[in-house]
Amino acid sequence: MNITIVGTGYVGLVTGTALAEMGNSVFCVDIDEKKVEGMKNGVVPIYEPGLEEMFLRNIQANRLHFTTNLKEALEKSEVIFLALPTPPGEDGSADLSYVLKVANDIGDLLTDYKVIVNKSTVPVGTADLVRETIAAKTEVAFDVVSNPEFLREGFAVEDCMNPSRVIIGTSSDKAKGIMAKLYQPFTNIGVPIINMDERSSELTKYAANSFLAVKITFMNEIANFCEKVGADVDLVRLGMGSDDRIGHRFLFPGIGYGGSCFPKDVKALLNSGRHEGYEFQLLDATESVNKNQKVILVPEMEQYFGGSLQGKKIAVWGLAFKANTDDIREASSLDNISLLLEKGAEVVAYDNIAEANVRKIFGDKITYAKDMYAALDHADALLIATEWPEFKNPNFTLMAEKMNNKAIFDGRNMFPLELAEQHHFYYKSIGRKLVK
Numbered sequence: 001m002n003i004t005i006v007g008t009g010y011v012g013l014v015t016g017t018a019l020a021e022m023g024n025s026v027f028c029v030d031i032d033e034k035k036v037e038g039m040k041n042g043v044v045p046i047y048e049p050g051l052e053e054m055f056l057r058n059i060q061a062n063r064l065h066f067t068t069n070l071k072e073a074l075e076k077s078e079v080i081f082l083a084l085p086t087p088p089g090e091d092g093s094a095d096l097s098y099v100l101k102v103a104n105d106i107g108d109l110l111t112d113y114k115v116i117v118n119k120s121t122v123p124v125g126t127a128d129l130v131r132e133t134i135a136a137k138t139e140v141a142f143d144v145v146s147n148p149e150f151l152r153e154g155f156a157v158e159d160c161m162n163p164s165r166v167i168i169g170t171s172s173d174k175a176k177g178i179m180a181k182l183y184q185p186f187t188n189i190g191v192p193i194i195n196m197d198e199r200s201s202e203l204t205k206y207a208a209n210s211f212l213a214v215k216i217t218f219m220n221e222i223a224n225f226c227e228k229v230g231a232d233v234d235l236v237r238l239g240m241g242s243d244d245r246i247g248h249r250f251l252f253p254g255i256g257y258g259g260s261c262f263p264k265d266v267k268a269l270l271n272s273g274r275h276e277g278y279e280f281q282l283l284d285a286t287e288s289v290n291k292n293q294k295v296i297l298v299p300e301m302e303q304y305f306g307g308s309l310q311g312k313k314i315a316v317w318g319l320a321f322k323a324n325t326d327d328i329r330e331a332s333s334l335d336n337i338s339l340l341l342e343k344g345a346e347v348v349a350y351d352n353i354a355e356a357n358v359r360k361i362f363g364d365k366i367t368y369a370k371d372m373y374a375a376l377d378h379a380d381a382l383l384i385a386t387e388w389p390e391f392k393n394p395n396f397t398l399m400a401e402k403m404n405n406k407a408i409f410d411g412r413n414m415f416p417l418e419l420a421e422q423h424h425f426y427y428k429s430i431g432r433k434l435v436k
């Protein structure tokens with residue numbers, strides 16, 4: 001099949017590459033000329049494990065193409081995916097201007113039947129809006145499908161190639177048939193295609209992400225309470241997770257959720273609720289608990305240093321919102337660095353993959369270390385903000401040699417408590433005993 005993907009970010013590029021891998025001809029459209037030029041020259045604009053190899057293979061096979069020209073791509077394609085940003089507006093609602101702008105352009109350019117598939121995370125009713133926007137511009141027949149994306153950054157290639165389910169929201173049998181054919185190579189190993197109406201499909205995505213945000217936040221509250229009552233959250237989570245109604249995943253406490261999806265999707269669902277006169281109390285609480293949780297270790301650091309962080313040199317390991325990505329959108333590291341700077345601390349950060357993106361925000365307000373141990377030179381404390389695997393088993397002897405104080409504030413519970421005890425570190429993690 002010939003396919004256009006409009007928006008070549010984390011979702012669009014990975015989806016486009018996966019569809020090319022399955023033998024389709026894919027035309028990736030983006031307005032970012034520099035990005036398109038780079039991709040034409042074989043440069044992958046994002047960090048995503050396993051992507052580069054597949055990307056280059058499909059360019060070489062002449063199945064993956066890049067352009068800034070929507071018209072050129074549209075003419076060649078039967079199915080048009082929209083993988084455009086839907087960032088939060090000032091009131092938290094999803095900003096649909098990117099999606100509606102492209103819908104408008106498609107309306108101007110349509111010459112024959114196409115299926116317009118929305119992969120962006122959008123509020124209920126957006127498929128109708130897209131349909132109305134296009135129909136206002138053309139008499140040509142088309143269908144609109146809601147096909148929410150569930151890939152996880154860091155595992156995006158794996159998730160795209162092996163989806164847990166494919167949700168197709170459309171009232172058109174013709175479009176349903178085309179979508180089933182398109183997804184057949186991904187679903188023929190027994191992956192369910194769940195057909196539904198557009199509105200249910202659009203809500204499914206928000207419901208799934210909000211549920212996961214609530215699950216993480218619930219566990220963070222249990223962890224905070226563990227500290228109050230002398231329980232160990234690692235044991236509690238094992239005990240809880242063994243119940244298969246609960247499961248072990250998403251029970252790891254830490255310094256809050258971030259990223260480009262959970263915060264914005266919780267906000268957008270809250271906003272949609274308000275718009276309909278419905279108050280999502282659980283989501284309201286989730287958002288405010290998460291906001292506090294992100295910086296919960298800063299007062300702990302202050303207390304450790306006798307009330308002030310003025311002039312303290314804090315090393316920060318990990319800047320990405322989670323491991324295996326360069327994405328720093330709403331990352332907890334950013335909230336912590338801002339607060340540390342505000343309190344007069346000096347910050348030395350280490351994250352080889354996400355550093356370039358953080359430089360765009362903090363510039364030379366902080367310094368950047370070339371490796372994890374270099375960040376510790378004369379550091380007064382270490383804050384761990386991302387669970388990169390390389391932090392899991394560090395050389396504690398070397399760390400002790402480099403640091404002014406043997407103090408670790410671990411926002412991702414990277415080490416067993418015994419390890420910190422053995423090496424005589426002050427070790428504050430989340431929901432577990434303080435080691436001192």
Ligand SMILES: NC(=O)c1ccc[n+]([C@@H]2O[C@H](COP(=O)([O-])OP(=O)(O)OC[C@H]3O[C@@H](n4cnc5c(N)ncnc54)[C@H](O)[C@@H]3O)[C@@H](O)[C@H]2O)c1
Pocket residue numbers: 006007008009010011012029030031032035083084085086098101102119120121122149150151152153260261
């Ligand atoms: N990132 C994720 O993990 C993830 C997962 C599931 C769903 N989503 C949803 O998918 C959507 C896209 O997210 P993303 O993270 O890939 O975004 P992104 O910001 O990484 O990429 C969006 C791309 O769209 C391009 N763009 C903007 N306007 C354009 C236009 N008029 N024409 C062509 N290109 C245009 C931008 O230049 C950018 O390259 C969002 O709605 C998001 O909520 C994201």
